Amino acid sequence: MKLTQIYQCLCDRTRLRILNLLHGGELCVCHIQEILGEPQVKVSKHLSYLRARGLVAVRRKANWMVYRLPDRPSGELSANLACLQDCARETPVFGRDSARLGRLKAKFEGSSPICCMTKVRVPQSSRGRAARPRATSPR
Amino acid sequence: MKLTQIYQCLCDRTRLRILNLLHGGELCVCHIQEILGEPQVKVSKHLSYLRARGLVAVRRKANWMVYRLPDRPSGELSANLACLQDCARETPVFGRDSARLGRLKAKFEGSSPICCMTKVRVPQSSRGRAARPRATSPR
């Protein structure tokens, strides 16, 4: 039964937070990591778990792995994701995460917020690396 | 987060089948057992699991424990139960279970199908339970 696999994915708090974030569009691992404030291993493992069960899809972009909700989710999956999104409004952590995501996206307005861009070569003109290197997308 | 507890309850096939049955109204353990074709320990343990997390409520009626969906479920719970019922249509086992439940209820029409009634003293006055010779436990 496919349903139980879906619910297995949904019964961990970190995974719910990840899925909530992905509702806003695709994201690379480091952004998820930063928003959740969780260690890399933890985030990566939960993403693998979700991926193995078809709850997320992924593409590689240079160094970054960009995760998203599946392109053509099954009926069960989309029903449950919709239900989750609905329920998420009643639990503050999801709202806080989404707000953080919004701020993160704002930092990159213009370029899509799909990767960290930390350390993407700062065009030698710019000011020192104290502030987060402001960057253009690495392509 | 309450949500994860709900999903923990939903990520086992047997528990999903039980919840699906309870959508049709309250049921005693032996009926659930009979419909699912699962051993008593298993059913009882899953019911305990659901009860401990507030997914089902229970009342005692003589020897029988009669389980039902909660009377005033939280928003998250009712949303997810509705979603489950929706998804259940896509997985045959739920339909089969419901059909069995229907047949079982038909057997007891008039009296509510809340307990096995095996061995419930037939008040010597009454119209006997028709053809059914004072049933022994159906198993």
Next chain:
DNA sequence: GCGGTATATTCCCTATAAGGAATATAGATC
């Protein structure tokens, strides 16, 4: 090739889940 970054995997430990066999408990009847 080298070094750096982003992410995944492995190894290890602990916690929880699932199932069955056996036993315990609560209520009913006598």
Next chain:
DNA sequence: GATCTATATTCCTTATAGGGAATATACCGC
């Protein structure tokens, strides 16, 4: 009281999950 029935709990084993530390892999730029 004893006995029966319906259900719950305990004990045990095996499987899976979740987390962290360390390590491996994949890609980039030089």
